[in-house]
Amino acid sequence: MSATSREPRARGRLAALLAPPLLWLVLAYLGSLAVLLLSAFWTTDPFTSDVVHTWTTDNFRDVLTTPVYRTVALRTFGIAVAVTLLDALLALPMAFFMARVATGRLRRALLVAVLTPLWAGYLVKAYAWRVMLGEHGIVNAALAPFGLRGPGYGTTAVVIVLAYLWLPYMILPVHTALERLPAHLLEASADLGAGTIRTLRSVVAPAVRPALLAGSVFTFSLSLGDYLTAQIVGGRTQLLGNVIASQVTLDLPLAAALSAVPVALVVCYLAAVRRAGALDSL
């Protein structure tokens, strides 16, 4: 902060400028999360499903001891990991090509191609995939000449569609990191006798790693919280989000306790990413 902002008038203006967003952040944004977690300690009237304000930890016990919740949590976690890996595999070459190889119009065109799907509605995209993955969809039609069949609706379809939906969130940070990578580093590497593989490993990879981890935070946490994709192309697959949605009107405290599971998973993931150093530049 510069010296001028320490003058009283400037500080007052700054406070006035920051007060509304801070108020929003604390009250509406974090406040609602706190209220949610608090309600996990309440209970419900079994018939009217009104929330009864009696303090209990039964909901958390239920979540931890009921086998089906564990199964669903593990499945959701597995899907989130698979989506993240798939997106990383797709994003790396794509971002590298966009940042280091393509030039001029082609680069701009590719960037627009990556961004365009972000402007389309989520449901439109998910339903488009529902049509493509259907029995008479384009996926089956394209695979038929090779004697193969598409995955149909199910867990695989969920992974594919989520990977599709979140791919831009992975490409963009990686692209930015690669773009910022100074060209002379690559030249220096070549001058020192390193081959392509060695340069990728020793120069490009360290530069890209934080961006890759930052992108993975998006793909991972967005996948954990999703439930519409499972509803649309999941067939009989249910994720944590679906279980929470089915409980939310009937047993809000249980739903709140269940929603603590993805929150806990994301916090653990963030902690792991932080240890890896990806958040240092924040």
Added chain:
Amino acid sequence: MRNANPWKAAVAAGALLLAAACGSGGGGADGGGAAEQKSVGKGEGRVDIIAWAGYAEDGSNDPEADWVHPFEKRTGCKVNTKTAGTSDEMVSLMKTGQYDTVSASGDATLRLIAAGDVAPVNTRLVPNYRDIFSGLKMRPFNSKDGKMYGVPHGRGANLLMYRTDKVSPAPDSWKAVFDDAAKYAGKVTAYDSPIYIADAALYLMKARPALGIKDPYALDHKQLDAAVALLKKQRQQIGEYWSDYQKEVTAFKGGDSVLGTTWQVIANTAAAEKAPVKAVLPKEGATGWSDTWMVSAEAAHPNCAYKWLNWIVSPKVNAQVAEYFGEAPANAKACRETADPHHCAVYHADDEAYYRRVHFWTTPVPQCLDGRKNVTCTDYAEWTRAWTEIKG
């Protein structure tokens, strides 16, 4: 039920989290405290409605379908409609106390009554109530202690639909989706709601009489376990569960589903879009739904609410809604008002023998609905948990 609109579900869930957390503790299970209205006075100029999509059309979706504006013109009651996607959503919206009337289905009605969220309806103040089919009056899902808690709106059965080109011989029993489902593995579909457990119970009534199920909505723990086991076995053959009716139409059209439960309106829509499907009422009978317009116990505009009740089941309007939505109207005189003269025949509107084979959705409660006193039955919350477990 109908059209589980994901956006609305998400928004409602978010709103509910706040609403519920800010303290709605009251209510309790005593229920039924509110008194019925004695007379209908002058309208308050406004009525707030929770309805299924298609039940309170104002012409904005289809210029031909408009029974809100004529009502507003006639009564001076401005209509504010909130469309709900599921029964659970309706229940939670009614808890806010901001709505006057709701088109609740049988899996929600008893919950609303027990929570004291709705008041008994004085049917003498609803002249058109006289013409409602007797099969819909004073049913276990819309009355309590001899008091009607609303005005019946329409009804439908949960039928068995199949692709005529893929499924042979033509099924006439729910066995096709339970014990014989393996024949169409991966192509069987089922309704995605805990209330679907009743479909399994209905099948077990006939298939396993030793279980002693008398009413598919009154299951003790042993009976529920049997239904759950059957549904878990069925899950192996399920391609997908449906809750949004458009989703089922496309699934049958595309051949992703070839066999499963349906509503008449879905069968009609799919057939109209050239899908080779047929829907039957199997020999075991079927579950079904009946909707009831109920009045909030805290209605801010009770007079306009009563005017709406009378309006929505009046012969002409009831016919319009039933045709637009695709269901059997509740008003006997509505059958003469439908644009399609066969409408009531297709939906078996005046066929009481048909509807005697239909077990209408009722909220499962601990006090067994079949009158058993020596056991405790499983309630809807248990069904919901069981449903999560079935889907695994």
